[in-house]
Amino acid sequence: MALRSPGSPGPTSLGEDLALGGRITAMRLGGLALALRGDPVARLMHKPWRLDPYPTYAAIRATGGLARSRVGISAVGTHALCEQVLRDRRFGVRLADGRPPFAPADGEPSLLEPVDLSLLGLDPPDHSRLRRLAQPTFAPRRLEQYRGVAEEITAGLLDDAAARGRFDLVADLAAPLPITVIARLLGIPSVDADRFARWGRALGTSLDGVRSVAHAHELARTTAEARVLFTELVERRRADPGEDVVSQLxxxxxxxxxxxxxxxxxxxxxxxxxxxxxxxxxxxAVRALQSTPGQWEALAADPSLAPGAVEETLRYDPPVQLTARIAHEDTELGGVEFRRNWGVLVLVAAAGRDPEAHPDPDRFDLRRVQTTPHLAFSGGAHYCLGAALARLEGEVALRMLAQRMPGLRTTGRVVGKTATILRGPRRFPVAA
Ligand code: HEM
Structure with missing residues (x-):
């Protein structure tokens, strides 16, 4: 994932914008040239290869699981190597001296990292301190109170969709469900809900890195606006605490x-x-269930299989395909050498298709029993804090969809997003 800078960058001069634009273009053209010559890491970042990264993951696994790349960053793609890197305390998300990875020498915030990603961009001791404070608010027992919320939101969305007959699975269900749940979790007043959803969409693109100068400015603007709302929210909760996460913090x-x-x-x-x-x-999940013969029918016949469908999706086609780490000292893992400050992409999606960890890995089977747990929520210090909530929402959405629309069918071309890190459909026409 893109990593954090110490603060939001302020307004920049035309000269700085031109320099940034030049750097992004040079990175893109250099990467494309390498991708054309077969560099696997470059291929993960460029079309057409990134539209279906699974053959590239297989190629990386076939050569022992490590891809060294002239892009300037390596990648690991077997389950064993991914897990080792994620769990090894000699790897972090910042440079060995504690600076963020794209920090300019003068220490100023960089437009290449316009959004501060909090925990995701921190190493110990700050990471451990903040994580300890945030963790209790995400305890699975506490999150169970959101099951009713998720069910109520899903029921409303499915009522609207059923009334229309044909609808878009992403725009009408998969996107509005989580944004409404997070708004409730954070205690966002309903008057701010639309702005909140717009910011969520814009800021989410920061996870995949900065694409252009205009994108960097949009992210910097959005994060500044969102911070005003969150600061007001903290003051409001201080005066009038509720059950939400902000009140608890x-x-x-x-x-x-x-x-x-x-x-x-x-x-x-x-x-x-x-x-x-x-x-x-x-x-x-719905794409895999609909495109694998018999799978949607199995879920429709027995909607209690929804938790299995969620786990299988997380293994087979995870929403977050990869993350990144930096070696804090010269290190050897599984016979592979990493030098201090070398970056490594941890391909958790490739780990999910590793035959050493998952028999017959390219087959989607909602009844699969995973003897080796997938790495879709990462591992080690940064293991996803929201994993229980994500599982809960995914399970509610799939179960209720199968119950209410057992005859669901795909009615047109499913268009995927073109990002490298976040993978999912952008348009998904269906009929009830
Ligand atoms: C299916 C949905 C989700 C997936 C696949 C996912 C995946 C991930 C991954 C891979 C990481 C770790 C990245 C790394 O190791 O560098 C992560 C971290 C995190 N996730 Fe999730 N996530 C999901 C949903 C959520 C939800 C619903 C929330 C909360 C509302 C959430 C909150 C977080 C937080 C706070 C971290 C940072 C943890 C840390 O750095 O210590 N995630 N997630």
Whole structure:
């Protein structure tokens, strides 16, 4: 995932914009040239290869699971290597000296990292301290209260969709469900809901890195606006606490365990991390169920299979395909050498198709019993804080869809998003 800078970049000059534009274009053209010559890591970042990355993942696994690339970053693609890198404390998300990976030498925030991603961009001790404070609010027992919320939202969305007969699975179900759940989780007042959804869509694209100068500016603008709302929200919850996550964290703020800036940034991360990821989970699940003979019919006949369909989707076609780590010292893992400050992409989607971990890995089977747990929620220190919530939402969406629309069918071409890290459908026409 794209990583964090120490603060949001301020307004930039034309010269800085031209320099950034030049850097992005050079990276893109250089990467494309390498992709054309067969460089597997470059292929993951460029069309047409990135539209279906699974053959590239297979090629990386076939050569022992490590791809060294002239792009300047390596990649690991077997289950064993991915898990080792994620769990090994000698790897972090910042440079060995604690600076963010794209930090310019003068220490100024970089437009290449316009969105501060809180926990995702922190190493110990800051990561451990903030994570300890946030973790209790995401305990599975506490999240169970959102099951009723998810069911109520899904029922309303399916009523509207059923009334129309034909609808878009993403726009009408997979996207509005998680954004409404996060808004409730954070206690966003309903008057702000539309703005909140717009920011969520815009900021979610930061996970895939900056695409252009205009994109960098849009992200910087959006994050500045969102921070104003979150700061107001903290003040409101301080005066009038509720059951939401922000109210629970205000206690840590008042006890001096975290700063206001850290709380606002963490709230923004929940919006970024919990929205498009869950949208992709529902989209990828329905796509796999509909395109694999007998699978949708099996779920329609027995909607209690929904949790299995969620787990199989997370293994077979995960919403987050990869993450990144940086070696903090010269390291050897599984016979592979990593030098200090070398970056490595951890291809969790490739790990899900590793035959050493999952027999017959290219077959989607909602009844599969995974003896090796998938890595779709990562592993080690950054293991997804929202995993229980994502599972809950995915299960509710699939179960209720199968119950209410057992004859669901795909009525046109499913158009995928073209990103490298986040994978899911953008348009998915269906009929009830
Ligand atoms: C299917 C949906 C989801 C998937 C596939 C997913 C995946 C991930 C992955 C792979 C990471 C770790 C990245 C890394 O190791 O560098 C992560 C971290 C995180 N996720 Fe999720 N996520 C999902 C849903 C959610 C939801 C619903 C929330 C909360 C509302 C959430 C909150 C977080 C947070 C806060 C982190 C940072 C944890 C840390 O750095 O310590 N995620 N997620």
């Amino acid at each position: 205000v206690g840590a703020l008042d006890a001096g365990q975290m700063s206001l800036d850290e709380l606002v940034t963490l709230a923004q991360l929940l919006l970024v991390a919990g929205f498009e990821t869950t949208t992709n989970l529902v989209g990828n």
